Amino acid sequence: MGNGIAHVAALSGFKVILYDLEQQFLDRAIATISKNMDREVAKNRINAAGKSAALGRIMPSVVQGALSEADFMIEAVVENAEVKARVFEAMDRIARPDVILASNTSSISITKIASNTKRPGKVIGMHFMNPVPVMTLVEIVRGLATSDETLQTTKQLAESLKKTPVEVNDYPGFVSNRVLMPMINEAVYCVMEGVGTPEAVDSIMKLGMNHPIGPLALADLIGLDVCLDIMEVLQNGLGNSKYMPCPLLRKMVDAGHLGRKSGRGFYTY
Ligand SMILES: NC(=O)c1ccc[n+]([C@@H]2O[C@H](COP(=O)([O-])OP(=O)(O)OC[C@H]3O[C@@H](n4cnc5c(N)ncnc54)[C@H](O)[C@@H]3O)[C@@H](O)[C@H]2O)c1
Structure with missing residues (x-):
């Protein structure tokens, strides 16, 4: 899912810092993105120059601190509440105070994830569908503390990725x-x-x-x-x-x- 989100963000003109635990996972992600973009080239949706420009906007890194430059963070690690709790603590430490922290979780409580940060109003669910480059829905999940401003900015981001955001409230599995x-x-x-x-x-x-x-x-x-x-x-x-x-x-x-x-x-x- 992480490589799919990086794919659509880069094609939409955003610079992407793609963070994972090991270089081999990043290498595999870049190879997957390249292969999936080739499909779009074959269908004339993008051209070869567009593909290479988009790939050039993705900066893979195994250094967590590289994320400090991000204006918006989207987490897509394994669907495990404990792992997400630790990752959100780290994201909260690394990100500037104004940065929104979104989770691509399929089912885990956004309210609970937000409680691991000092900015619960800036935590939100941004649930992309698989495969991300193909599916147009983003289920936007509002936690108990998520602010109106966070909601609006996240919906705008989803639209700028050419997705359709649909807002729901935070209950297990969402809708x-x-x-x-x-x-x-x-x-x-x-x-x-x-x-x-x-x-x-x-x-x-x-x-x-x-x-x-x-x-x-x-x-x-x-x-x-x-x-x-x-x-x-x-x-x-x-x-x-x-x-x-x-x-x-x-x-x-x-x-x-x-x-x-x-x-x-x-x-x-
Ligand atoms: N698979 C789907 O169809 C689908 C659809 C929508 C949402 N999701 C959600 O997206 C998230 C990821 O799912 P996936 O199917 O891509 O899982 P995956 O297991 O394929 O990928 C998870 C990635 O997270 C990395 N990771 C694990 N711990 C990490 C950490 N502490 N820091 C940084 N990276 C770490 C792993 O190395 C791996 O590359 C989950 O929350 C899942 O529920 C999945």
Whole structure:
């Protein structure tokens, strides 16, 4: 997700500081961005000069202090509340006081994330969809303390990235994953209980419900580990057994079958 956000920001003319823990992750991100931009060149959406100018605006760094120059920060680390808490403490230390700190979290409380900073009014959810260069929605999540000014600036930024911001309030899973993840989880139950094969489940949802992609192919795209993390946030945050992660989903994550990113999930890649 981080490389997708860097991709659209750079193509929209912004300078991007792309921070990750290891150089190899940054190298992989730049390679992915380059490959994805090539697709846009092939479709005549951008030209080769536009691509190289955009790539030139991305500065990868493993040095956290490099982020001190940022005018706006967007976090897209793993979907783990503890990790995000530590990352937001660091972002709060590094960023100028006027800088907005946004999280791309799929489900974790923005209000809670904000409590790890001394600027809760300047913390907001900016939930991009996967793949970022293709999907136009940004779910803008307002925490309890998020100020009106932060909300307006973040919506304007989303629009300048040629995205459509939709504002929601801060409850587990927001709207997107409150609705999507139980459907994916139920699709996994259908496979576990032998109601249908992954191909059958996905064909039924595509042909019968007009979904562009089946729920299990989508789970593979999102990452089965991310899906499990989100179900746990729904289960813990809403306390209803209907959000219990399907045991087959947990088993596949334990086996390292994470979907596209590991080469194997409900399908093989
Ligand atoms: N996968 C999706 O479809 C999707 C969609 C929308 C939002 N999200 C959200 O985006 C975030 C990232 O998801 P992803 O699928 O890209 O995960 P990912 O595991 O593919 O990438 C996470 C990246 O964060 C880096 N990272 C981990 N800890 C870090 C730290 N302390 N400091 C800096 N970098 C660190 C990792 O090295 C890795 O490059 C999550 O919050 C997820 O819920 C994911």
